[in-house]
Amino acid sequence: MIKSDIRKLIKKKRMSFSNKEIQSISGQIISQLIQGFDLKRMTINLFLPIERFHEIDLSTLLSSNECKRIGVNKADFEKHTLTSYLFTDQKQIQINNYGIPEPVDGDLLKPTDFDLVVVPLMAFNKKGYRVGYGKGFYDLFLSECRRDCLFVGVNHFNDTIEISDLDAHDIPMDYMVTPENTIKFN
Secondary structure, eight states, rough: OHHHHHHHHHHHHTTOOOOHHHHHHHHHHHHHHHHHGGGGGGGGEEEEGGGGOOOOOGGGGEEEGSSSSEEEEEEEEETTEEEEOOOOOOEEEEEOTTTTTTSSOOOOOOOOGGGGEEEOSSSSSSTTTTEESSHHHHHHHHHHHHHTOEEEEEOOOOOOOOOOOOOOOOOOOEEEEEOOEEEEEE
C-alpha cells in the first residue's frame, strides 16, 4: 500500500477512538517506555500531541521524574525542520496556528544531544520503517542525530503494514512501542 493511502486509512481509524480510549492507549505506551528504556539516564526528544488528530499523548512524562532531560520540538513549516528546546516548565508551551503545542523559548538542544528520540507515526512495517505525516520533519531530524541514538516509534496499533513506496531518505526505527508490545528491529 502506498503511504498516502495508509495515511487516509489510519487517520480514519484514529478518529474512531474516543478521548478516553486515546488516554488509555497513551498510558499503556508510557508504561511500555518507562519499563523498556532507562529514561532516567537519557536525554530524550519528545513530541507533544495534536489533540484533534487523536495523537498519542506522552505529555505526562514532562512532569514525571522518569526522565533525565527532555527536549520538545518546534516545527518550521517553511523549511520542514524541527528545533528542539529543553523542557523546563509548562509555561513555555503554547499552541501554534496549526494546533501543535510547542515551546516558545528555552535553551536549544541539538539533535546530537539526544540518547533517544520518540517519533510519532501513522503506521510501520516489519523492518521498522514508518509512515509519518508526509512532510519529512522527522527524517531530517533523525538524520542529524548521533549513530548511537535510539529511534523509538510509538503507534496506536499493533499491526504492521506493507509500505510499497519507501524512499531512500526514510529512516527505520530501532524500536516500536504499541499499547501491547515493545518491538525491537534489527
